[in-house]
Amino acid sequence: MAMSDNMTNNTDALPQVGEVSDAENVLYIPSGPGQLSRSVQQRLRDVVSVKDYVEVSGSAVSQVGLESAIAVAVSNGADLYWSNGAVPLVSDQPISGLHSVRHVGAGSIRAGSNVFNLKPLSTDINKLYMAPGGTGDGLSPERPLNGFAGAIAALRNYMPLTGRWIIVGSAGVYNEAVTLPDWLANGANYLAFDFPAVGGAQVEPSAYTAFLDGTGLTAISGFTSGQGNRISISNLCMRNWYDQNLSNVKQVRRALAVSSGSVAFIQNCGFYSNGLSNISALPGGSVTVSGGILDGARYGLDNTGGRMSLSATSSTYTVVRNALEYGLYSKHDSSTVLDYTEFRNNGRLQAAAAYGAALFGYKSNCSIDTRGCKFYQNNICWNLRGGFGADNPGIPDVYGVGAEANIRRYLCRAGGVDDISQYRSNRWSDITLRYTGGSVTGTGEATVLSGVAATRTGYVADQDQAIRVIMTCRAQAADGLFTPRVRLSSGESVALGTYRVAAGSYGRIELFMRPTSARNAFVLQFSCLGATQNLGDAVGQILSGNIDLPNEALTFDVAACSTGDSGTAVLNSCNVELGG
Incomplete structure (x- = not known):
């Protein structure tokens, strides 16, 4: 009789399935101490399943069901569960909230010819599209995200990124400063920013079709890689990153800054009307440049404790020209390797006549190595006030003659001493x-x-x-x-x-x-x-x-x-x- 009474009491405490036949009346009790009891329906709604709203067929448009699933997940603050990624769901319109929901399981969406993987594998390639003033979800060129800000907001939802991600940018002027989150794409993973091709390795910067423009902005850098990222940028021109309140040799703003632990590949990008530098490798950063013209700035290239390689062939080389003080400013524990790079008209600012140079090495642990580089109309070609400079005798550098001649080839202070008291001293x-x-x-x-x-x-x-x-x-x-x-x-x-x-x-x-x-x-x-x-x-x-x-x-x-x-x-x- 005691056992029967106990069973009756427990039964009274439970919802009665027979009253309403749904999951709200079935109790879910987690294992372990201190648990809270909820109904099965409440437990299931922790995660929203795509299959509850979309019947997977592989060809029919699933727009309404996808929008419903996303809306419910957003409303509930729930993850969206994709149980089968083998067949992409078809979308023909932008999906609001797509990149604000955390996706679980293997799933993909087809928009036009592009297939976007919600939870990509290391071997997958994901593409998102962006344009200045875009209003879409980025799944196709016809529905682009709103510039870099929209693309980065979307990427944050999937970080750390897995596989290769490509942001395909349209032509136009992107008037915004870009800073990538730290550790967004690292290790074997990769994030690329690709813009329309410009038809050659040495195209005039003003002839590009896509511009990252700093007009009216106050950011210190136009594009900052963030720490620990592996990225590439192709066919983008970065311009007008300078401080109008400073003189041309007191600039502080950079067009592109590669931060500590990041590796950046810059391919056929143009630069002009920038302030401190066009490309900066910050301490611990690594940047490889191929092609493009870097025009102007106080320093054409700035390598301050980083690793910089201008890796090219005799036809895909980079041109560094018209830098006010230095074509390359290299100091601290930096290493710079220059293949076939052309340095033209650098260091010619009147105030820098005593020191302005194509290549400047400063402090004892910096190194500059050249192979097949070309020097035309520079003030000084090599100015080493410390560090180590070397060229490759197998592919010698070329120095202009006649109208292309440089004012001076070498200004080399031996010993690598850069102490203030030794600023003007020479050693035999x-x-x-x-x-x-x-x-x-x-x-x-x-x-x-x-x-x-x-x-x-x-x-x-x-x-x-x-x-x-x-x-x-x-x-x-x-x-x-x-x-x-x-x-x-x-x-x-x-x-x-x-x-x-x-x-x-x-x-x-x-x-x-x-x-x-x-x-x-x-x-x-x-x-x-x-x-x-x-x-x-x-x-x-x-x-x-x-x-x-x-x-x-x-x-x-x-x-x-x-x-x-x-x-x-x-x-x-x-x-x-x-x-x-």
């Missing part, structure tokens, strides 16, 4: 290639040391650069005569004076060489210890023969002879040092 750099001396017996002049040192073409061509040559010599049995020489690329040899060491003596000869203001000869100051210039002076100044210093690579030799048939002239050592 030993460029000696061969140290072993030689000797000659008799009065016939012979080369006793060939190719002791060499410079790059145009490296020593300005008055703030100098060369120091230090020789130690010995004469036996008769006076010895020693003639240091500069050999030109044509093979012609220019003597730098002849110096006499008395028989049985040692001599030390030091030359200090600085280009003339016309850059067509060296002014040589000599100082001798135990030796004299052949005219009898121990200290003096002479002028070298004619040398086209901006276009010459110099090689240093030493010739010698004795004043007697049995005498021997010995070159013990010769060191060549470069300053400036």
